[in-house]
Amino acid sequence: MAQETTVARPYAEAAFQLAQASGALAGWSDGLAMAAAVVADDRVAALLGHPRVDDERKAGLIIDVCGEALDDQQRNFVRLLVQRDRIGVLPEISHQYDRLRAEHEKTLSAQLITAQPVDDAVRSRLEASLSKRLERVVSLDTQLDESLIGGAVIRAGDLVIDGSVRGRLNRLTSALSR
Template identity: 25%
Template sequence: MSIFTVASRYAKSLLDLAEEQGQLDAVKGDIEGVVSVLKSNTELLAILKNPIIKGDKKRNILAAIFEGNLNPIILSFFYILVNKGRAAILLDIAQEFVREYNETKGIVKASVTSATALSEANLADLQKIITEEIKAEVILKNTIDPALIGGFVVRVGDRQIDASIAGKLNKLEKHFAAQGV
């Protein structure tokens, strides 16, 4: 069974449990924090993925880091993962939980790449336009790529709108190449 399938099943279980307990939003917030911690701490990830390190040691490490900082549901869930030998995919499960939460709540992630950072007003306007267009709540992230020269590229799901100068120059170059100029 693929890691994605396993991570998806565990994430769905946690999602269902949190919803049943009426703590879905609190658990989601904590899980986002866990994702951040795991992504920024390669040593912790290495420990969780190491099959030589015993489960009780992994549980103690998780308890030392997260106890008192996380919803008890999550910590208990992590202990179950460790007991079942699934600590190596804890990050995958946490990321899948956030994705499934967003899907359940109708939240769509979008990104806008621009040559320079967009102002908060521009981001808010763009977020509003995307929200109205797709009729769903949008989380918009701005990344910077000076190679775009100017303009922006918006990605929502599998759709992309390229309104960058670099994109227009590439289209022009392809047009001239097709014309044999």
């Protein structure tokens, strides 16, 4: 995993620079995500790893499946990855590209995990509060987890705020066992 991250980083940065120069950050994000999904498919992965399939056919397969989701620069990017035998790290390139884009646009996608459904007013207040604290535009995706018993857990990047009853009980148990 660490090697994949290291290999993907310069490609993600190059894709980000190309997208920024052409003013197509969202288009590149969508195109890379689509191509990454194609590459991650087991049937396509088997074909990409086959020694008798040449680079032109490998790149052509990905480009054909993606269709209009890829522009000319993105098609050339796919061809480059195939030629350099880096197409297998495309999902990681897409992930790193999205992180670079979010950092540039000062956005953050966070998870709100609760034991009970949360209404829109509470979710909006939490988004506003997190946006102020993290100095980014935060969008919350909600998820239910009844094992929390009550309260909520917020995950925003590396930040985890555990205000759940289960989390409090675990901290209490840990403190009592010392």
